[in-house]
Amino acid sequence: MDKPAGRRPTVKDVARLAGVSQGTVSNALSGARAVETETRQRINQAIAALGYVPNLAARRMRTGRTNTIAVMTSMPAAVSAGSSRLGFLMEIAASAAIHALDYNSALVLVPPVADPAVALRHVAMDGAIVIEPQQDDPFLSLLETRGIPVVVIGQPAGTGLPWVDMHYERTADLLLSHLLERGARRIALIIGASSRVSHAVTRECYDRRMSLAGIPPCVIPVPEQEGEDGAYRATRDLLQQVPGIDAIFAPVDAFATGAMRALRDAGRAVPGEVRVVTRYDGLRAREERPSLTAVDLHLEQVAGLATGLLMDLIAGKEIPARTEGPLPSLVIRGSSQG
């Protein structure tokens, strides 16, 4: 092993040992141009002998490609922190990391911190997957400024970005139908107050279903930043003002656990007196007692789809504005049984 001591070997070292030029080593590695079998063997031997590993920074600078994609969300910490919303982000990130491998790419995790500009300052990427952006999402504008290809998971507001449809409407419909079938007659909706498409679509669906069923709507917007406590207070007030409530639909899981706590404190039995359902089937839904009826969003598949689309976009291919995600499926649990 005549490794040049101290210094990491470069193409130059490999070329010298194999008796060829740098360019030929590069071509043997990338396959960009054909290299004679015998030459290639000499090169491979030299690579093995030296323990050569390409300098990715140099390659990236030269090609202008980073072979990296990023995953990010701008959900505020009150909802996204801890194991709850984070679970949502993480399920997607893990799946995207595995799929990125098929495209010779790595996945960087952009942490959900207060300042998106700071979070992005030190990450280079060929493209980004943005999870459920809000209107005027800070990540989206930063990425647009930099001209970075984006695929949205959820549904983008206004922007013309390509997206994977997570079926907000169908999800709301699934949960509301379930409540109505179980005999709920006074269903309250506890919804995020921010301008997120998921909230708007869910609310429209709710209004329509209530109107069809001849049930007076009861919508309680809660600021996302207030998280579980906000939903707790909202539910406590609701139970006093509308004592007849027999079901609560809280799509944000942090809101659902807040509602559950308020119900417990008010002595209302779940599901006996009040049924509760939420959207994301994560730690919060499963850990609650009784555990919460929710929806399997098939996030692994969603992430796989989004990754493939993003890679096509980066490669300059045409991709559809909207891509159908897997259909959500109801997961019935104790909070709405019986």
Added chain:
Amino acid sequence: MDKPAGRRPTVKDVARLAGVSQGTVSNALSGARAVETETRQRINQAIAALGYVPNLAARRMRTGRTNTIAVMTSMPAAVSAGSSRLGFLMEIAASAAIHALDYNSALVLVPPVADPAVALRHVAMDGAIVIEPQQDDPFLSLLETRGIPVVVIGQPAGTGLPWVDMHYERTADLLLSHLLERGARRIALIIGASSRVSHAVTRECYDRRMSLAGIPPCVIPVPEQEGEDGAYRATRDLLQQVPGIDAIFAPVDAFATGAMRALRDAGRAVPGEVRVVTRYDGLRAREERPSLTAVDLHLEQVAGLATGLLMDLIAGKEIPARTEGPLPSLVIRGSSQG
């Protein structure tokens, strides 16, 4: 905005617009050398006017630093896949990503796939956090070959790598004491068959405690690859051969759920006839019915510690061989109550 059309602006463009040299722009950005206030202002104006964003690949190539750390684990998919073990990895990754930001670094997620060499091929990093490596861990040898600084979470086998102590012994002790206090007299240990330090330490602790309590040990090794099903079969056989078993300690959560299923199928009540405890307090433990008594490992803190140590190591500072992690705390749930 006299942005050079099509091309992304570079230091050169900024320098020209500000009427200074490239070097001065660089110094103004990095703070490596002092720059006169008035000059700095002109530079900042130029940066804003052009929308200049540094080319990280060029910077990395020049400095030799990637400002990236990676998180990885070599746990086989049968145990690590899905929401279970993945949760463990993800809790650490999320926390490490946030802490990395304090060191101007990004975090890449190395996906747990069959071939570690493939998983690492396209990621450049200054250092790595390796989670609970096994003996002759493939990631560890790859990283060593490349001379990449490593901090281990858990406990390394043999290697002299710095590590954050997750208190395997104390964790086992906590759970076994709990079972003994609740009156368990015939405690079986279902443990991973691979050469992982956590398994060895747990087993030693178990042997010692059983010996002290005058209880005949009953250890059932299950290959990690067999996952939940392996533990199911092992438990089924165990219940036939040793009918008097009144407690099961299954540190791997996938094994614990396998044991729970076997107990249900055998008609044994949990916790009435058999108590069950596991280690990682993740989705599996919480979702099980009854939910499983487990241990809060304070993974966010552990990850924060590991990230700080790794950054020091990268910076060339001396770091201790072993760093005390937060103490585990018992989370008592239905599977061992009453």
Added chain:
DNA sequence: CTGAAAGCGCTTACAG
């Protein structure tokens, strides 16, 4: 405090 220039390690036209 600032400038001019070298060079990090690759890949890719350009010749042959």
Added chain:
DNA sequence: CTGAAAGCGCTTACAG
């Protein structure tokens, strides 16, 4: 099929 050379966009000695 192969080589010699240019150049990607930074940072950092080296001068002044």
